[in-house]
Amino acid sequence: MGRMRGLAVGLCVAGAAATLLGAGWFSDRLYTRERPGQLAYRMDDMPPRVDMAAIQRDWPASFSEPGEGSRVIAYHRDMRGKAPAPGTDGGGGAVAPPPDLGALLASADAGAGKRKAQQCMSCHDLGQGGPNGIGPNLWGVVGRAMASHAGFAYSPAMRAQEGDWSYERLFAFLASPGRDMPGTKMSFAGLRKPEDRAAVIKYLATLGTGAPPLPQPKAVASR
Incomplete structure (x- = not known):
């Protein structure tokens, strides 16, 4: 009798554990959990850098290829707040004389x-x-x-x-x-x-x- 009672208790505990694990798995599918420190995108998904000088030289033909506008937007977001490169109008180098x-x-x-x-x-x-x-x-x-x-x-x-x-x-x-x-x-x-x-x-x-x-x-x- 005592053996049967122990078996029943064990089955109840195992069933409760399985129910909790199943509920956790199901909730992960229903709700998005925030995981601090984990990027929401992969670095290899980022668009390549854009040659802005080439785009300006070839305007408007430079935007004829699919995705070119998105690359320009990504470039501007990446460069926002960064200091100008040395030798540009932002300082850090001699300004070139005006052309003849x-x-x-x-x-x-x-x-x-x-x-x-x-x-x-x-x-x-x-x-x-x-x-x-x-x-x-x-x-x-x-x-x-x-x-x-x-x-x-x-x-x-x-x-x-x-x-x-x-x-x-x-x-x-x-x-x-x-x-x-x-x-x-x-x-x-x-x-x-x-x-x-x-x-x-x-x-x-x-x-x-x-x-x-x-x-x-x-x-x-x-x-």
Whole structure:
């Protein structure tokens, strides 16, 4: 009799333990438990670093591949709050002297500029008498008064500008429109390489007859 009672007690204890373990397993499936110190993602799932300079040079074609926008967002989040690299505008190195625009334009290839200017055609028409698009028609833009093309609704930032689209003004603007003219509607990231900007400007100067003469290289002008 006592043996049967002990067996019954043992079975009850084993059944209770199995019930508790089963309830714990089931609750893990129903509820997410926080485990301090454990990452919610694997490091190898993170997107690779983005070559921002290449993206800016090739805008807008650089965003044609799937996932490129997500990589840029991840890059910005990763770089947020970090100090600038030495030698940039943030300090830590000597600032490079401004390029000699006259020399750049003298050696620039208008044909290469025409190919590079294909990026502009997503927003601008380059033909004589062509329509305005997202941006104004660019025929005869070199030497033209700023914010003066008929029929285009310029931003207040652009309308506040004075003077003409000189070589120097275009060279500065095309490096980074948003930085050079805060408030502009032009969302183009810019051409980082001075040689690319000079080539595009030299090509734009061939569109029409109102472009002023090219500036002289500094070495020639100082003689």
